[in-house]
Amino acid sequence: MKDALFQPMRLGKASLKNRIVMPPMTRSRATQPGNIANDMMATYYAQRADAGLIVAEGTQISEMGQGYAWTPGIYTQEQIAGWKKVTDAVHAKGGVIYAQLWHVGRVTHPANIGGQQPISSSALKAENVKVFIDDGNNAPGFVDVVEPREMTKDDIRHVIGEYRQAALNAIEAGFDGIELHAANGYLVNQFIDSEANNRTDEYGGSIENRLRFLAEVVETMTNAIGAERVGVRLAPFTSLNGTVDKSPVETYTAAAALLNKLNVVYLHIAEVDWDDAPDTPPAFKQAIREAYKGTIIYAGRYNAENGAKAIAKGIADMIGFGRPFIANPDLPSRIMNDYPLAPHDPETLFGGAEKGLLDYPEYQTR
Template sequence: MKNALFQPIQLGTLSLKNRIVMPPMTRSRASQPSNAANELMATYYAQRASAGLIVAEGTQISAMGQGYAWTPGIYTAEQIAGWKKVTDAVHQQGGAIFAQLWHVGRVTHPDNIGGEQPISSSALKAENVKVFIDNGTDEPGFVDVVEPREMTKADINIVIEQYRQAALNAIEAGFDGIELHAANGYLINQFIDSEANNRTDEYGGSIENRLRFLGEVVAAMVDAIGADRVGVRLAPFTSLNGTVDATPVDTYTAAAALLNTYKIVYLHIAEVDWDDAPDTPQGFKQAVRDAYQGVIIYAGRYDSKRAEQAIKDGMADMVGFGRPFVANPDLPSRIEKGHPLAQHDPSTLFGGDEKGLTDYPTYAQYRLAI
């Protein structure tokens, strides 16, 4: 019986060769000062094109959307051209790749956004959250975030338009589609989660109101590039970057139902992935499956056995393997053949050069070298 991870799957108009996803992982290797993707990043993604689907690292939709130093953007001609190198390289290797579009909201520092005050759903500072900066003078390092200002209706409309344009830019850059980053405490998540949103207008209070911004952004992107090229990532139970929801099961079941009305091509759920984190409740997974009819991706602490079981159980259609993809460019082959996995070097995850990015060998290369 063939491993369920290696059954093909249809994703919109794409026929994917397996159900293994390389999820988005920030690596902070964009060229400076343009924040453009480059040849090094093209090599990195092309090495991993045997994934059924690659979701590229979080890519800011505007200068105000940047949370960390050296992350790529997709709002200038130079940035679009940089990403074209990446998508061409992945497609030449037979892969499929989506762009992950993000705006970090309050999870930033003025040094990363041209001295501006960050924006968010509300004027609430994310507590105990630090971001990586490069202010051009001191050693780059982590600093505390600052208090944001509450977005006006005009701000909200501007950001919706930036998301719409970024989706168009991603298609121009050759991506097969886009993933909206609505997880992990960034801007859209700051509207969704009750404890990060104290607005009193139509974007705050009830679950329906807190999901309104998500719905308006998705509607704009679906209108721009088509529902079969739009996925959304949510993180129902994480408290990353200081966002917490009081009733996550109710809130995120409602989010799944809302996204189903837009017929988006997939829903990507990031599970809590620290070592002693609780498992996502099975009842919630079933509620999501009942509410949303498209392809469902889960990511977080999966090994090949758990991933295959999730697909067999019908809870997931595809599974993301994050950290394993860092040190194992040929991860699908290693899983299929039962080869051991290499371990990544944590010190090379963010910033730097090819070390810890493109110099990890395939299993075959490793065997040749020993």
């Protein structure tokens, strides 16, 4: 059954050696000042280049787009040059790597965005949400987010332009494509989900209106770099960072149909992955498959067995394995050979240096 994970496939113009995806995971190790990708990150991703597709960690498109300390950006020449080191290292190992373009909207604190007030679809504070700032102790200092200001039409046009430029910058940096982060409660998600958006203009109210920002961002990026290099990540049933939708099945089936019309190269769905979370309804997955005809990636509580089954059933084309990739740089080999998986150290996920990033070994057979 697991052979389904090891069938080669095409993604746009790229040839993928398997259907295993390393999804984006924030590690907060960008060089300071400047939030620049570095040699350490290049080694980290190159170690994992046997994945069919790597989607690099969330990368802010502007200073205002940053939610957490020490995350990389892609809006300065220094940042583009830093990411070029990463893409060169991955390509040297025969890998394919996309950039995840990220604007957090309200999920931040003025300390992370030059003292400014965050922006969002609406002036609604995300309740019970914390982010981490650099408090000078070399360890994340967690603080509550603050109330954002509602974006004006000029703000919306400006941010759409930032997404366009970030997509161009990603291609300049050598990425094979980009993934729009429209999930997990960040800016695009703050427009999509009904309970985070109380606008009364054409960007709020109906499902069509709440999907308008997503559509305009995707259109500007596909016009800039080609639809065959643009994927989108959605999280239909999560309530991460305080975003909730009243009718997620209806909203996200409409989103899938919209993205099909816009011809994006893949749809990446993040499922709820905490231990006692409900499963995504099978009928919803079938509706997504019917609405969207391109490549579908699912990530969440997947292992080799249920991931391969999802591909064999035709529900998914690729499967993302997040945390297992942290401690198992050779994860495809371990899956193929039924080798045991190493656990990761949760204390070294965010910030720090090589410990917990580069020092997980490949499996030794003797």
